[in-house]
Amino acid sequence: MRPRPTLGSPLHILLLACSFALAGYAGVRLFADDWRGVALWLVGAALLHDLVLLPLYTLADRAVVRGLGGHRAGVLYVRVPAALSALLLLVWFPLISGMVEDRYRSATGLSTDGFLARWLLISAVLFGGSALLLAMRVRPLARGRERGRPRRATNRRPPADH
Structure with a gap:
């Protein structure tokens, strides 16, 4: 027998209703103009x-x-910083590319010059931190193999007599 789904707490239901109401309001306002x-x-x-x-x-x-030689475990160390960097590029693309320089300057009085350098710096830190984590993960495994130990030690027990 499958368990019946629970409805949730009253606070959860209220927050869910408010989020649907806000999304509906935004959709109505968005579609009203164009x-x-x-x-x-x-x-x-x-x-x-x-x-x-x-x-x-x-x-x-x-x-x-x-x-990476087909090692899927190391792929996440490239995927995560690439996804975060791409997300930052997507969100800040108009300012990173300088396409809205005049508009941004008139609204804020600032220049868009530093956005590309900052995005590149943040991306470099993300990839560098990920490479450091990967190196820390791989190093103990390599040290264990140098000493002739298998990757994971297993307890070998004789088969139990029944």
């Missing part, structure tokens, strides 16, 4: 992602797996 443009943007973004970006980052991921 619903055709928004719908076109959503469809275009979905098609761009599914037909162009997904195959590209699938190929990049397979190249990383092959580059």
Whole structure:
């Protein structure tokens, strides 16, 4: 017999209802101004992602797996900083690229000059930290193999007589 799903606490239900109400309000406001443009943007973004970006980052991921000799455990040490760096690029692209320099300067009085350097620095720190974690993980394994020990010690017991 399958367990019945629980509804949740009253606070959980209230927060869920508020989030749906906020999303609905945002959707109504967004579609009120230019619903055709928004719908076109959503469809275009979905098609761009599914037909162009997904195959590209699938190929990049397979190249990383092959580059690491098929060791899937080390792939996460490349995937995570790459995903975080790509997310930062996606969010801050107009400022990183300098495409909105005049608009940004008129709104804030600041320049967009430092955004590219900061994004590159953050990306370098993410990849460097990931490489350091990978090196710390691999080093004890390599030291154990140098001493002639297997990767994981197992307790060998004689079979139990029944």
